[in-house]
Amino acid sequence: MTPxxxxxxxxxxxxxxxxxxxxxxxxxxxxxxxxxxxxxLGASTGLLxxxxxxxRALVAHALEVLDRQAVGRRRPATEAVGAARGLPALRAALLxxxxxxxxxxxxxxxxIGSWDxxxxxxxxxxxxxxxxxxxxxxxxxxxxxxxxxxxxxxxxPAADLAAQAQAFVLGLVVQAxxxxxxxxxxxxxxxxxxxxxxxxxGR
Amino acid sequence: MTPxxxxxxxxxxxxxxxxxxxxxxxxxxxxxxxxxxxxxLGASTGLLxxxxxxxRALVAHALEVLDRQAVGRRRPATEAVGAARGLPALRAALLxxxxxxxxxxxxxxxxIGSWDxxxxxxxxxxxxxxxxxxxxxxxxxxxxxxxxxxxxxxxxPAADLAAQAQAFVLGLVVQAxxxxxxxxxxxxxxxxxxxxxxxxxGR
Numbered sequence: 001m002t003p004x005x006x007x008x009x010x011x012x013x014x015x016x017x018x019x020x021x022x023x024x025x026x027x028x029x030x031x032x033x034x035x036x037x038x039x040x041l042g043a044s045t046g047l048l049x050x051x052x053x054x055x056r057a058l059v060a061h062a063l064e065v066l067d068r069q070a071v072g073r074r075r076p077a078t079e080a081v082g083a084a085r086g087l088p089a090l091r092a093a094l095l096x097x098x099x100x101x102x103x104x105x106x107x108x109x110x111x112i113g114s115w116d117x118x119x120x121x122x123x124x125x126x127x128x129x130x131x132x133x134x135x136x137x138x139x140x141x142x143x144x145x146x147x148x149x150x151x152x153x154x155x156x157p158a159a160d161l162a163a164q165a166q167a168f169v170l171g172l173v174v175q176a177x178x179x180x181x182x183x184x185x186x187x188x189x190x191x192x193x194x195x196x197x198x199x200x201x202g203r
Numbered sequence: 204m205t206p207x208x209x210x211x212x213x214x215x216x217x218x219x220x221x222x223x224x225x226x227x228x229x230x231x232x233x234x235x236x237x238x239x240x241x242x243x244l245g246a247s248t249g250l251l252x253x254x255x256x257x258x259r260a261l262v263a264h265a266l267e268v269l270d271r272q273a274v275g276r277r278r279p280a281t282e283a284v285g286a287a288r289g290l291p292a293l294r295a296a297l298l299x300x301x302x303x304x305x306x307x308x309x310x311x312x313x314x315i316g317s318w319d320x321x322x323x324x325x326x327x328x329x330x331x332x333x334x335x336x337x338x339x340x341x342x343x344x345x346x347x348x349x350x351x352x353x354x355x356x357x358x359x360p361a362a363d364l365a366a367q368a369q370a371f372v373l374g375l376v377v378q379a380x381x382x383x384x385x386x387x388x389x390x391x392x393x394x395x396x397x398x399x400x401x402x403x404x405g406r
Contacts, residue, residue: 030233030319109322116233116316119380129382136378156397163378163386164398168367170374175366177322179332183366194359194405195367202401 015041016051020058021065025106028113032062059117059124066110067131087151087196090142090165094192097169099176100185108173136162152200161199168195218244219254223261224268228309231316235265262320262327269313270334290354290399293345293368297395300372302379303388311376339365355403364402371398 019040023032034052038045052058084092099105118124140162146152152161172191176183183191222243226235237255241248255261287295302308321327343365349355355364375394379386386394 028319028323030323113319113322115377116231116319119312119316120231120233125381129385132378132381133385160394160397163375164371164394164401167374167378167394167398168371170377171370171372172366172374174318174373174377175335175370178328178335182332182336191363191366191370194363195370198367198401198405202397202404 013051016048017061017065020062021069024062024066024110024113028110029059029062029117030113032058032117034058056121056124059114059121060127063114063118063124063127066107066114070107086142086146086149087200090139090146091192091196093139093142094165094169094196095189097173098185098188098192099173099180100188105177105180109177112174112177132166136166139165153202156202164199165195168192216254219251220264220268223265224272227265227269227313227316231313232262232265232320233316235261235320237261259324259327262317262324263330266317266321266327266330269310269317273310289345289349289352290403293342293349294395294399296342296345297368297372297399298392300376301388301391301395302376302383303391308380308383312380315377315380335369339369342368356405359405367402368398371395 016037019037020032023036023040027036034045034048034055037058038048041048052061097108099108115128118128136159140158143152143161143165144158147154147158147161169192172183172188176188219240222240223235226239226243230239237248237251237258240255240261241251244251255264300311302311318331321331339362343361346355346364346368347361350357350361350364372395375386375391379391
Protein backbone atom coordinates (compact mmCIF):
# COMPACT_ATOMS: atom_id res chain seq x y z
CA MET A 1 0.00 0.00 0.00
CA THR A 2 1.46 3.34 -1.03
CA PRO A 3 1.17 6.30 1.29
CA UNK A 4 -1.33 8.97 0.24
CA UNK A 5 0.11 11.65 -2.05
CA UNK A 6 1.24 14.79 -0.31
CA UNK A 7 -1.44 17.45 -0.59
CA UNK A 8 -4.17 14.87 -1.00
CA UNK A 9 -6.38 16.98 1.23
CA UNK A 10 -9.62 15.28 0.26
CA UNK A 11 -8.37 11.83 1.30
CA UNK A 12 -6.98 13.23 4.53
CA UNK A 13 -10.22 15.01 5.35
CA UNK A 14 -12.09 11.76 4.73
CA UNK A 15 -9.71 9.96 7.14
CA UNK A 16 -10.33 12.65 9.76
CA UNK A 17 -14.11 12.43 9.29
CA UNK A 18 -14.03 8.66 9.65
CA UNK A 19 -11.98 8.93 12.83
CA UNK A 20 -14.50 11.43 14.23
CA UNK A 21 -17.31 9.02 13.33
CA UNK A 22 -15.61 6.13 15.14
CA UNK A 23 -14.96 8.19 18.29
CA UNK A 24 -18.63 9.29 18.32
CA UNK A 25 -19.87 5.72 17.88
CA UNK A 26 -17.60 4.44 20.66
CA UNK A 27 -17.86 7.22 23.24
CA UNK A 28 -20.55 9.69 22.24
CA UNK A 29 -20.14 13.45 22.34
CA UNK A 30 -18.94 13.35 25.96
CA UNK A 31 -15.84 11.48 24.75
CA UNK A 32 -15.24 13.60 21.65
CA UNK A 33 -11.92 15.40 22.13
CA UNK A 34 -9.09 16.40 19.80
CA UNK A 35 -6.90 13.97 21.72
CA UNK A 36 -9.31 11.05 21.16
CA UNK A 37 -9.62 11.77 17.42
CA UNK A 38 -5.84 12.14 17.10
CA UNK A 39 -5.33 8.77 18.82
CA UNK A 40 -7.93 7.13 16.56
CA LEU A 41 -6.15 8.57 13.54
CA GLY A 42 -2.66 7.74 14.79
CA ALA A 43 -1.81 11.41 14.39
CA SER A 44 -0.65 14.23 16.67
CA THR A 45 -3.06 16.59 18.38
CA GLY A 46 -1.12 19.36 16.63
CA LEU A 47 -2.13 18.04 13.21
CA LEU A 48 -5.77 17.96 14.33
CA UNK A 49 -5.75 21.62 15.35
CA UNK A 50 -5.06 22.37 11.67
CA UNK A 51 -8.54 20.99 10.90
CA UNK A 52 -10.25 21.99 14.14
CA UNK A 53 -8.92 25.14 15.81
CA UNK A 54 -11.22 24.56 18.80
CA UNK A 55 -13.72 22.20 20.38
CA ARG A 56 -16.68 23.88 18.69
CA ALA A 57 -15.20 23.31 15.22
CA LEU A 58 -14.77 19.63 16.11
CA VAL A 59 -18.35 19.32 17.39
CA ALA A 60 -19.69 21.16 14.32
CA HIS A 61 -17.81 18.75 12.04
CA ALA A 62 -19.09 15.77 14.04
CA LEU A 63 -22.66 16.98 13.48
CA GLU A 64 -21.99 17.14 9.71
CA VAL A 65 -20.60 13.60 9.83
CA LEU A 66 -23.77 12.46 11.62
CA ASP A 67 -25.94 14.22 9.02
CA ARG A 68 -24.19 12.37 6.20
CA GLN A 69 -24.47 9.04 8.06
CA ALA A 70 -28.19 9.62 8.58
CA VAL A 71 -28.75 10.24 4.87
CA GLY A 72 -26.69 7.14 4.01
CA ARG A 73 -28.66 4.94 6.38
CA ARG A 74 -32.26 5.62 5.38
CA ARG A 75 -34.38 2.89 6.91
CA PRO A 76 -36.42 0.48 4.76
CA ALA A 77 -39.65 2.17 5.89
CA THR A 78 -38.86 5.20 3.74
CA GLU A 79 -37.70 3.18 0.76
CA ALA A 80 -40.83 1.06 0.83
CA VAL A 81 -43.25 3.96 0.50
CA GLY A 82 -41.20 5.56 -2.26
CA ALA A 83 -43.53 7.98 -3.94
CA ALA A 84 -46.32 7.50 -1.37
CA ARG A 85 -48.10 10.61 -0.19
CA GLY A 86 -50.15 11.82 2.75
CA LEU A 87 -50.68 9.79 5.91
CA PRO A 88 -48.79 6.62 4.84
CA ALA A 89 -45.77 8.75 3.89
CA LEU A 90 -46.06 10.64 7.20
CA ARG A 91 -46.18 7.35 9.12
CA ALA A 92 -43.14 6.02 7.22
CA ALA A 93 -41.15 9.21 7.83
CA LEU A 94 -41.92 9.08 11.58
CA LEU A 95 -41.11 5.35 11.78
CA UNK A 96 -37.79 6.21 10.16
CA UNK A 97 -36.81 8.28 13.19
CA UNK A 98 -37.64 5.66 15.85
CA UNK A 99 -34.99 3.32 17.32
CA UNK A 100 -36.57 0.20 15.81
CA UNK A 101 -33.24 -1.59 15.29
CA UNK A 102 -29.71 -1.46 16.71
CA UNK A 103 -28.37 0.90 14.01
CA UNK A 104 -31.22 3.38 14.49
CA UNK A 105 -30.80 3.16 18.28
CA UNK A 106 -27.06 3.93 17.93
CA UNK A 107 -27.77 6.90 15.61
CA UNK A 108 -30.36 8.29 18.01
CA UNK A 109 -28.11 7.79 21.01
CA UNK A 110 -25.40 9.85 19.31
CA UNK A 111 -27.85 12.60 18.31
CA ILE A 112 -29.25 12.88 21.82
CA GLY A 113 -25.67 13.00 23.06
CA SER A 114 -25.08 16.03 20.84
CA TRP A 115 -27.81 18.11 22.49
CA ASP A 116 -25.74 19.02 25.58
CA UNK A 117 -22.80 20.25 23.47
CA UNK A 118 -25.13 22.00 21.00
CA UNK A 119 -27.18 23.81 23.67
CA UNK A 120 -23.96 25.14 25.22
CA UNK A 121 -23.05 27.12 22.08
CA UNK A 122 -25.20 29.67 20.23
CA UNK A 123 -23.91 28.73 16.75
CA UNK A 124 -24.39 25.01 17.30
CA UNK A 125 -27.84 25.67 18.77
CA UNK A 126 -28.72 27.57 15.59
CA UNK A 127 -27.48 24.66 13.46
CA UNK A 128 -29.61 22.14 15.36
CA UNK A 129 -32.59 24.48 15.29
CA UNK A 130 -32.28 24.67 11.49
CA UNK A 131 -32.06 20.85 11.20
CA UNK A 132 -35.27 20.41 13.20
CA UNK A 133 -36.94 23.26 11.31
CA UNK A 134 -36.22 21.52 7.99
CA UNK A 135 -37.56 18.24 9.39
CA UNK A 136 -40.75 20.00 10.57
CA UNK A 137 -41.15 21.62 7.15
CA UNK A 138 -40.95 18.23 5.40
CA UNK A 139 -43.37 16.79 7.97
CA UNK A 140 -45.74 19.74 7.48
CA UNK A 141 -45.81 19.06 3.71
CA UNK A 142 -46.89 15.49 4.38
CA UNK A 143 -49.50 16.69 6.91
CA UNK A 144 -50.86 19.18 4.34
CA UNK A 145 -51.09 16.39 1.74
CA UNK A 146 -52.91 14.20 4.27
CA UNK A 147 -55.34 17.07 4.92
CA UNK A 148 -55.97 17.51 1.17
CA UNK A 149 -56.56 13.78 0.86
CA UNK A 150 -59.04 13.91 3.76
CA UNK A 151 -56.81 11.67 5.92
CA UNK A 152 -56.24 14.37 8.55
CA UNK A 153 -58.85 16.92 9.64
CA UNK A 154 -58.54 20.31 7.91
CA UNK A 155 -59.07 22.46 11.01
CA UNK A 156 -55.49 22.99 12.18
CA PRO A 157 -52.40 24.50 10.49
CA ALA A 158 -50.19 21.76 8.99
CA ALA A 159 -47.23 23.38 10.81
CA ASP A 160 -48.90 22.70 14.17
CA LEU A 161 -49.68 19.09 13.26
CA ALA A 162 -46.04 18.70 12.20
CA ALA A 163 -44.70 20.22 15.43
CA GLN A 164 -46.99 17.89 17.40
CA ALA A 165 -45.76 14.87 15.41
CA GLN A 166 -42.10 15.83 15.76
CA ALA A 167 -42.53 16.35 19.51
CA PHE A 168 -44.13 12.92 19.82
CA VAL A 169 -41.40 11.00 17.96
CA LEU A 170 -38.49 12.87 19.61
CA GLY A 171 -39.91 12.15 23.06
CA LEU A 172 -40.63 8.53 22.19
CA VAL A 173 -37.00 8.14 21.06
CA VAL A 174 -35.80 9.44 24.44
CA GLN A 175 -38.06 7.11 26.40
CA ALA A 176 -37.20 4.09 24.25
CA UNK A 177 -33.44 4.68 24.61
CA UNK A 178 -33.68 4.85 28.39
CA UNK A 179 -36.08 1.90 28.72
CA UNK A 180 -35.72 -0.34 25.64
CA UNK A 181 -37.35 -3.27 27.44
CA UNK A 182 -40.51 -1.21 28.00
CA UNK A 183 -40.47 0.17 24.46
CA UNK A 184 -39.70 -2.74 22.11
CA UNK A 185 -40.17 -1.99 18.38
CA UNK A 186 -43.70 -3.45 18.42
CA UNK A 187 -44.83 -1.07 21.18
CA UNK A 188 -43.14 1.92 19.52
CA UNK A 189 -45.10 1.18 16.33
CA UNK A 190 -48.35 0.72 18.29
CA UNK A 191 -47.84 4.01 20.14
CA UNK A 192 -47.11 5.81 16.87
CA UNK A 193 -50.26 4.34 15.33
CA UNK A 194 -52.26 5.40 18.41
CA UNK A 195 -50.87 8.92 18.09
CA UNK A 196 -51.68 9.08 14.35
CA UNK A 197 -55.18 7.71 14.93
CA UNK A 198 -55.78 10.48 17.50
CA UNK A 199 -54.41 13.05 15.05
CA UNK A 200 -56.77 11.73 12.34
CA UNK A 201 -59.89 11.76 14.53
CA GLY A 202 -59.12 15.12 16.21
CA ARG A 203 -60.67 18.41 15.21
CA MET B 204 -17.86 33.87 61.21
CA THR B 205 -16.57 30.74 62.91
CA PRO B 206 -15.33 27.89 60.77
CA UNK B 207 -17.66 24.89 60.64
CA UNK B 208 -17.14 22.37 63.44
CA UNK B 209 -14.91 19.47 62.55
CA UNK B 210 -17.01 16.47 61.62
CA UNK B 211 -19.92 18.63 60.55
CA UNK B 212 -20.43 16.30 57.64
CA UNK B 213 -23.98 17.40 56.91
CA UNK B 214 -23.01 21.04 56.41
CA UNK B 215 -20.04 20.06 54.27
CA UNK B 216 -22.17 17.76 52.13
CA UNK B 217 -24.63 20.63 51.65
CA UNK B 218 -21.77 22.92 50.55
CA UNK B 219 -20.61 20.30 48.07
CA UNK B 220 -24.15 19.83 46.70
CA UNK B 221 -24.57 23.57 46.27
CA UNK B 222 -21.25 23.81 44.42
CA UNK B 223 -22.35 20.98 42.11
CA UNK B 224 -25.62 22.81 41.49
CA UNK B 225 -23.81 26.03 40.58
CA UNK B 226 -21.42 24.26 38.19
CA UNK B 227 -24.40 22.55 36.49
CA UNK B 228 -26.29 25.83 36.16
CA UNK B 229 -23.23 27.59 34.69
CA UNK B 230 -21.77 24.94 32.40
CA UNK B 231 -24.15 21.99 32.12
CA UNK B 232 -23.10 18.36 32.40
CA UNK B 233 -20.38 18.83 29.78
CA UNK B 234 -18.58 21.14 32.20
CA UNK B 235 -19.14 19.05 35.32
CA UNK B 236 -15.73 17.88 36.53
CA UNK B 237 -14.18 17.27 39.95
CA UNK B 238 -11.82 20.14 39.18
CA UNK B 239 -14.68 22.57 38.42
CA UNK B 240 -16.57 21.62 41.61
CA UNK B 241 -13.38 21.92 43.67
CA UNK B 242 -12.71 25.39 42.25
CA UNK B 243 -16.32 26.44 42.95
CA LEU B 244 -15.93 25.19 46.52
CA GLY B 245 -12.48 26.69 47.02
CA ALA B 246 -11.27 23.18 47.95
CA SER B 247 -8.73 20.73 46.60
CA THR B 248 -9.59 18.06 44.05
CA GLY B 249 -8.24 15.61 46.63
CA LEU B 250 -10.95 16.57 49.12
CA LEU B 251 -13.58 16.06 46.42
CA UNK B 252 -12.46 12.51 45.67
CA UNK B 253 -13.45 11.74 49.27
CA UNK B 254 -17.06 12.46 48.26
CA UNK B 255 -16.86 11.33 44.64
CA UNK B 256 -14.39 8.53 43.93
CA UNK B 257 -15.07 8.85 40.19
CA UNK B 258 -16.92 10.80 37.53
CA ARG B 259 -19.96 8.55 37.67
CA ALA B 260 -20.41 9.21 41.41
CA LEU B 261 -20.27 12.94 40.69
CA VAL B 262 -22.83 12.69 37.86
CA ALA B 263 -25.10 10.52 40.02
CA HIS B 264 -24.96 13.11 42.81
CA ALA B 265 -25.65 15.91 40.31
CA LEU B 266 -28.79 14.07 39.20
CA GLU B 267 -29.95 13.86 42.83
CA VAL B 268 -29.31 17.58 43.24
CA LEU B 269 -31.44 18.23 40.13
CA ASP B 270 -34.20 16.00 41.48
CA ARG B 271 -34.32 18.00 44.72
CA GLN B 272 -34.29 21.31 42.81
CA ALA B 273 -37.18 20.13 40.62
CA VAL B 274 -39.27 19.26 43.67
CA GLY B 275 -38.42 22.63 45.26
CA ARG B 276 -39.40 24.58 42.14
CA ARG B 277 -42.87 23.25 41.39
CA ARG B 278 -44.50 25.62 38.96
CA PRO B 279 -47.68 27.54 39.84
CA ALA B 280 -49.68 25.38 37.40
CA THR B 281 -49.44 22.44 39.77
CA GLU B 282 -50.17 24.47 42.87
CA ALA B 283 -53.23 26.01 41.26
CA VAL B 284 -54.95 22.74 40.54
CA GLY B 285 -54.20 21.42 44.01
CA ALA B 286 -56.54 18.50 44.53
CA ALA B 287 -57.86 18.62 40.92
CA ARG B 288 -58.32 15.29 39.18
CA GLY B 289 -58.51 13.88 35.69
CA LEU B 290 -57.87 15.92 32.56
CA PRO B 291 -57.26 19.35 34.24
CA ALA B 292 -54.73 17.72 36.57
CA LEU B 293 -53.11 15.95 33.60
CA ARG B 294 -52.90 19.24 31.71
CA ALA B 295 -51.37 21.01 34.73
CA ALA B 296 -48.80 18.24 35.25
CA LEU B 297 -47.75 18.40 31.58
CA LEU B 298 -47.60 22.22 31.60
CA UNK B 299 -45.34 21.88 34.63
CA UNK B 300 -42.71 20.14 32.48
CA UNK B 301 -42.65 22.68 29.65
CA UNK B 302 -40.07 25.53 29.47
CA UNK B 303 -42.70 28.26 29.95
CA UNK B 304 -40.37 30.56 31.88
CA UNK B 305 -36.62 31.11 32.26
CA UNK B 306 -36.29 28.90 35.36
CA UNK B 307 -38.13 25.99 33.72
CA UNK B 308 -36.03 26.44 30.56
CA UNK B 309 -32.82 26.32 32.64
CA UNK B 310 -33.98 23.18 34.47
CA UNK B 311 -34.89 21.47 31.22
CA UNK B 312 -31.63 22.49 29.59
CA UNK B 313 -29.70 20.85 32.43
CA UNK B 314 -31.81 17.68 32.31
CA ILE B 315 -31.34 17.31 28.57
CA GLY B 316 -27.64 17.87 29.14
CA SER B 317 -27.63 14.89 31.53
CA TRP B 318 -28.88 12.46 28.88
CA ASP B 319 -25.49 12.06 27.15
CA UNK B 320 -23.70 11.28 30.42
CA UNK B 321 -26.56 9.04 31.60
CA UNK B 322 -26.79 7.01 28.37
CA UNK B 323 -23.04 6.33 28.57
CA UNK B 324 -23.36 4.43 31.86
CA UNK B 325 -25.61 1.45 32.60
CA UNK B 326 -26.28 2.45 36.23
CA UNK B 327 -27.11 6.06 35.35
CA UNK B 328 -29.30 4.87 32.47
CA UNK B 329 -31.20 2.70 34.96
CA UNK B 330 -31.62 5.68 37.30
CA UNK B 331 -33.04 7.87 34.52
CA UNK B 332 -35.25 5.04 33.29
CA UNK B 333 -36.69 4.74 36.81
CA UNK B 334 -37.32 8.52 37.00
CA UNK B 335 -39.23 8.48 33.72
CA UNK B 336 -41.06 5.30 34.73
CA UNK B 337 -42.29 7.00 37.93
CA UNK B 338 -43.38 10.05 35.93
CA UNK B 339 -45.29 7.82 33.48
CA UNK B 340 -46.93 6.00 36.40
CA UNK B 341 -48.17 9.29 37.88
CA UNK B 342 -49.34 10.40 34.43
CA UNK B 343 -51.10 7.07 33.89
CA UNK B 344 -53.03 7.55 37.16
CA UNK B 345 -54.29 10.91 35.91
CA UNK B 346 -55.17 9.38 32.52
CA UNK B 347 -57.10 6.58 34.28
CA UNK B 348 -58.99 9.18 36.35
CA UNK B 349 -59.79 11.12 33.17
CA UNK B 350 -61.08 7.90 31.59
CA UNK B 351 -63.29 7.19 34.65
CA UNK B 352 -64.60 10.76 34.47
CA UNK B 353 -65.39 10.31 30.76
CA UNK B 354 -62.86 12.99 29.78
CA UNK B 355 -60.66 10.57 27.84
CA UNK B 356 -61.98 7.63 25.77
CA UNK B 357 -61.91 4.27 27.60
CA UNK B 358 -60.57 2.20 24.69
CA UNK B 359 -56.81 2.36 25.34
CA PRO B 360 -54.65 1.35 28.35
CA ALA B 361 -53.91 4.35 30.57
CA ALA B 362 -50.22 3.35 30.42
CA ASP B 363 -50.23 3.88 26.63
CA LEU B 364 -51.97 7.26 26.92
CA ALA B 365 -49.35 8.24 29.53
CA ALA B 366 -46.43 7.11 27.34
CA GLN B 367 -47.92 9.10 24.44
CA ALA B 368 -48.29 12.20 26.64
CA GLN B 369 -44.79 11.91 28.08
CA ALA B 370 -43.33 11.48 24.58
CA PHE B 371 -45.19 14.59 23.42
CA VAL B 372 -44.01 16.86 26.25
CA LEU B 373 -40.39 15.63 26.23
CA GLY B 374 -40.14 16.22 22.48
CA LEU B 375 -41.81 19.61 22.76
CA VAL B 376 -39.25 20.59 25.43
CA VAL B 377 -36.40 19.67 23.06
CA GLN B 378 -37.87 21.65 20.16
CA ALA B 379 -38.64 24.67 22.35
CA UNK B 380 -35.11 24.77 23.79
CA UNK B 381 -33.54 24.73 20.34
CA UNK B 382 -35.98 27.23 18.81
CA UNK B 383 -37.49 29.36 21.61
CA UNK B 384 -38.60 32.04 19.13
CA UNK B 385 -40.72 29.49 17.26
CA UNK B 386 -42.08 27.98 20.47
CA UNK B 387 -43.00 30.86 22.78
CA UNK B 388 -45.01 29.89 25.91
CA UNK B 389 -48.31 30.70 24.17
CA UNK B 390 -47.61 28.30 21.30
CA UNK B 391 -46.37 25.57 23.67
CA UNK B 392 -49.68 25.81 25.55
CA UNK B 393 -51.69 25.80 22.30
CA UNK B 394 -49.81 22.72 21.03
CA UNK B 395 -50.38 20.95 24.34
CA UNK B 396 -54.09 21.77 24.18
CA UNK B 397 -54.20 20.51 20.57
CA UNK B 398 -52.53 17.28 21.66
CA UNK B 399 -54.95 16.83 24.59
CA UNK B 400 -57.96 17.59 22.39
CA UNK B 401 -56.81 14.87 19.97
CA UNK B 402 -56.30 12.48 22.89
CA UNK B 403 -59.83 13.24 24.12
CA UNK B 404 -61.53 12.78 20.74
CA GLY B 405 -59.49 9.67 19.78
CA ARG B 406 -60.74 6.13 20.11
